[in-house]
Amino acid sequence: MNALTERPEAVPATFDVMRLRDDFPILERRVHGKPLVYLDNAATSQKPRCVIEREARYYAETNANIHRGIHFLSQEATEAYEAARDSVRRFINAGRREEIVFVRGTTEAINLVAASYGQRIKPGDEILITVMEHHSNIVPWQLLCERSGAILRVASIDDAGELDMASFEQQLGPHTRLVAMTHVSNALGTINPVRKMIDLAHSHGAVVLVDGAQAAPHLEVDVQSLDCDFYAFSGHKLYGPTGVGVLYGKAALLDSMPPWQGGGDMIRQVTFARSTWNDLPYKFEAGTPNIAGGIGLGTAIGYLENIGLDAIAAHERALLRQATARAAAVPGLRLIGTARDKAGILSFVIDDVHAHDVGTILDSEGVAVRTGHHCAMPVMERFGVPATVRASFALYSTPGEVDALFAALAKVREVFG
Amino acid sequence: MSDLRDLYQEVIIDHSRRPRNFGPLPGHNHHAEGFNPLCGDKLTLYLKVVDGIIEEVRFEGAGCAISTASASLMSEALKGKNEAQAEELFARFHALLTEADEKQAANQAESLGKLQVLAGVRDFPARIKCATLAWHTLHAALHDQAAPVSTE
Numbered sequence: 001m002n003a004l005t006e007r008p009e010a011v012p013a014t015f016d017v018m019r020l021r022d023d024f025p026i027l028e029r030r031v032h033g034k035p036l037v038y039l040d041n042a043a044t045s046q047k048p049r050c051v052i053e054r055e056a057r058y059y060a061e062t063n064a065n066i067h068r069g070i071h072f073l074s075q076e077a078t079e080a081y082e083a084a085r086d087s088v089r090r091f092i093n094a095g096r097r098e099e100i101v102f103v104r105g106t107t108e109a110i111n112l113v114a115a116s117y118g119q120r121i122k123p124g125d126e127i128l129i130t131v132m133e134h135h136s137n138i139v140p141w142q143l144l145c146e147r148s149g150a151i152l153r154v155a156s157i158d159d160a161g162e163l164d165m166a167s168f169e170q171q172l173g174p175h176t177r178l179v180a181m182t183h184v185s186n187a188l189g190t191i192n193p194v195r196k197m198i199d200l201a202h203s204h205g206a207v208v209l210v211d212g213a214q215a216a217p218h219l220e221v222d223v224q225s226l227d228c229d230f231y232a233f234s235g236h237k238l239y240g241p242t243g244v245g246v247l248y249g250k251a252a253l254l255d256s257m258p259p260w261q262g263g264g265d266m267i268r269q270v271t272f273a274r275s276t277w278n279d280l281p282y283k284f285e286a287g288t289p290n291i292a293g294g295i296g297l298g299t300a301i302g303y304l305e306n307i308g309l310d311a312i313a314a315h316e317r318a319l320l321r322q323a324t325a326r327a328a329a330v331p332g333l334r335l336i337g338t339a340r341d342k343a344g345i346l347s348f349v350i351d352d353v354h355a356h357d358v359g360t361i362l363d364s365e366g367v368a369v370r371t372g373h374h375c376a377m378p379v380m381e382r383f384g385v386p387a388t389v390r391a392s393f394a395l396y397s398t399p400g401e402v403d404a405l406f407a408a409l410a411k412v413r414e415v416f417g
Numbered sequence: 418m419s420d421l422r423d424l425y426q427e428v429i430i431d432h433s434r435r436p437r438n439f440g441p442l443p444g445h446n447h448h449a450e451g452f453n454p455l456c457g458d459k460l461t462l463y464l465k466v467v468d469g470i471i472e473e474v475r476f477e478g479a480g481c482a483i484s485t486a487s488a489s490l491m492s493e494a495l496k497g498k499n500e501a502q503a504e505e506l507f508a509r510f511h512a513l514l515t516e517a518d519e520k521q522a523a524n525q526a527e528s529l530g531k532l533q534v535l536a537g538v539r540d541f542p543a544r545i546k547c548a549t550l551a552w553h554t555l556h557a558a559l560h561d562q563a564a565p566v567s568t569e
């Protein structure tokens with residue numbers, strides 16, 4: 001598969017980044033007396049006014065508990081929340097709305113699968129992940145392995161930060177029950193050939209979970225064409241509220257899985273002898289959810305669909321190209337993650353200056369980046385660095401901000417000589 | 418934000434580039450590991466304590482300029498001190514960085530000698546843990562704590 005040529009190249013003329021920036025109130029802020037240059041979008045993205053206002057309007061006009069009230073507001077709240085579920089379904093092209101489970105975020109989605117699907121994992125079964133996973137796609141599987149006696153296997157990556165396909169294939173086998181991999185690496189920017197990986201895993205009879213936390217905001221995702229069994233992502237990285245996220249699961253699988261949390265809303269009938277479970281997706285949604293968050297996520301999705309994921313992806317790719325070219329000219333700068341197919345993430349280290357010091361100096365110039373291990377310690381170890389500096393782009397990032405990043409980097413040399 | 422120069426003073430840059438007392442310490446009788454999981458800083462501190470007096474201090478590890486310089490400066494400041502004096506120095510150093518009352522913090526400065534150069538860290542709250550990592554590790558080493566110290 002040549003993913004590079006599949007992706008549209010040109011930013012459409014209708015994409016006007018300066019106009020879009022007006023939608024994000026926070027971008028007007030100044031920090032340390034400088035205009036904010038927010039390049040920490042992989043950690044969380046900023047929210048457009050429509051999302052902020054939708055949440056506020058929910059609380060001002062509609063607030064009521066859902067799925068259980070006969071009164072007007074409860075019905076209005078339920079309709080809005082369920083409409084958001086429909087938006088999510090459309091956004092990732094799931095076949096049915098029952099396949100969309102609202103959760104707290106990617107982390108909770110993965111833990112849900114590990115807890116519930118994990119109950120059928122037996123001693124000697126194998127779970128395959130990759131070196132480039134976020135801790136949230138490592139630790140739940142380690143816990144499951146400890147509980148079940150299963151074995152965790154890890155596919156390696158090469159010096160560019162691309163998946164080592166041979167290693168991946170080699171570690172698939174008759175005992176592989178579950179494969180979990182990230183669609184886009186948060187520490188490296190690598191876009192994985194997930195379609196191919198899913199097919200390979202399926203040919204060994206394993207189910208596949210894709211961590212889409214970094215993909216959903218930046219690429220068009222079609223869970224049916226991917227044919228993944230589970231897909232997880234977070235609202236807050238998708239220009240939506242914090243505290244809400246999505247687990248997509250194929251209906252037949254979700255149906256066959258036991259509930260993972262018990263409580264209100266997830267039951268059909270409760271007696272002390274035995275309780276029976278509600279239909280999908282409610283079986284997996286115990287308790288009062290983040291109603292405002294879910295509704296806000298629906299609004300964020302509508303906002304993104306209006307702009308078009310393809311246009312956003314092309315815009316961010318142009319920024320990445322610009323930044324990568326600039327980085328090559330900085331003495332002592334080493335990029336960590338140089339995959340051919342990359343999302344808008346620039347991870348790097350600078351000779352003899354620790355990432356943490358770089359972060360402080362950039363911050364003093366108003367440039368917000370992430371420094372550290374990015375919850376991907378095995379990636380740091382693979383590249384032999386304690387930490388990296390990571391700049392990550394969003395739909396509202398501009399070429400001028402890339403320039404500001406490199407102007408601020410020049411300051412590092414001023415301070416450290 | 419105050420000037421970056423207040424944070425990255427010449428002395429700090431110098432100690433981060435050429436840390437003093439860097440490396441293993443054969444014959445040490447106390448040691449501890451410190452770890453800042455947020456930024457990946459790691460530090461192993463070795464002490465040779467004879468009759469209650471810290472005779473030798475050395476450290477190893479990788480960290481940012483602030484944590485390396487702080488460990489280096491600490492290693493110089495500790496030599497010849499007894500354990501109580503070392504702990505007291507830590508308390509005063511901590512107050513220098515975290516004491517809400519500026520005046521009180523400034524009062525500490527005079528008694529801290531060269532360690533004063535780290536006073537600028539107080540205006541960079543995200544970096545205070547970097548500056549105190551070595552000292553927390555010292556505390557653990559003096560008490561022979563087996564578990565690595567974590568700033569989180």
Ligand SMILES: Cc1ncc(COP(=O)(O)O)c(C=O)c1O
Pocket residue numbers: 042043104105106107108134136137182184185186211213214234375
């Ligand atoms: C690739 C990846 N997976 C999972 C997560 C966890 O997402 P959340 O913290 O929203 O649950 C993140 C977020 O940092 C991520 O980048």
